[in-house]
Amino acid sequence: MEDQSFQPLDDGAPIGDDEYLLRRVATNDPGQKPVRWSEDLVFPRPHSFMPSKRDDKGVSVFREYRGTGCRFCTAAQIRAASDNPNIQNYAGILAILTAGLRGMNLSANPDPLPHDDPEYVPGHALIPEINRTVYETKRLDNGMEGKLFVMSLMDKLVRGIEVVPPIVLIRLKPQPRPAPEKT
Numbered sequence: 217m218e219d220q221s222f223q224p225l226d227d228g229a230p231i232g233d234d235e236y237l238l239r240r241v242a243t244n245d246p247g248q249k250p251v252r253w254s255e256d257l258v259f260p261r262p263h264s265f266m267p268s269k270r271d272d273k274g275v276s277v278f279r280e281y282r283g284t285g286c287r288f289c290t291a292a293q294i295r296a297a298s299d300n301p302n303i304q305n306y307a308g309i310l311a312i313l314t315a316g317l318r319g320m321n322l323s324a325n326p327d328p329l330p331h332d333d334p335e336y337v338p339g340h341a342l343i344p345e346i347n348r349t350v351y352e353t354k355r356l357d358n359g360m361e362g363k364l365f366v367m368s369l370m371d372k373l374v375r376g377i378e379v380v381p382p383i384v385l386i387r388l389k390p391q392p393r394p395a396p397e398k399t
Contacts, residue, residue: 227326227328227329227338227339227340228326228328229326230326231279231314231324231325231326231341232314233313233314233315233318234313234314234315235279235280235313235314236279236280236311236312236313236314236385237277237278237279237280237311237312237314237317237324237341237343238277238278238279238280238289238291238294238309238310238311238312238387239264239265239275239276239277239278239309239310239311239312240294240295240298240303240307240308240309241264241307241308241309241310242302242303242306242307263370264310264370264373264374265343265346265369265370265373265374266370267346267347267348267351267366268348269348270348271346271347271348272347272348272349273327273342273344273347274325274327274342274343274344274345274346274347275342275343275346275347276327276340276341276342277312277324277340277341277342277343278294278337278338278339278340278341279326279338279339279340279341280311280339280387281293288337288338288339289337289338289339291309291311291387291388292388293337294309294337295307295309295388297335297336297337298335299334299335307388308386308388308389309386309387309388310384310385310386310387311384311385311386311387312373312376312383312384313376313383313384313385315383316376316379316383316384317343317373317383319383320369320372320373320376321345322343322345322346322369322373323343323344323345324341324342324343325341325342325344326339326340326341327340327341327342328340345369346366346369346370346373347366350362350365350366351363351366
């Protein structure tokens, strides 16, 4: 069996059009309590790409492990590497085809994490157009409110699951949360 452990590699190498980028996705929208996953929930949702307060340079994605010679990360590895127990235990993982991303006039830039980062996994990258700074901008140069602009990009990405062939795939579905204990 091939070793899939994290190994040193060139995290900063250019990202190819044929690569998939993985995104951890919580089952709740920002500011809401985590929800129990069920097959009835719509997944992915536009908030799957919502920039967090620390995403000032772009939303984080991770280059996917593709076998021999390409030691980035698997969906299970990036879910497990999160410092958030809700993500570790329940999050879903989306895979975005880089060519499709670029076809939407979005980009993906390598952004290697320091090897001593507690959430380190190889192949960290950013989608710079979807970032918190733009999201919080009242009025952009194009006259559009930043929040609406970023939300339109997030919606465009989520709709990538509907095109044929799809440019957004579900690698791991969110995991069900245990039912609350009755007291």
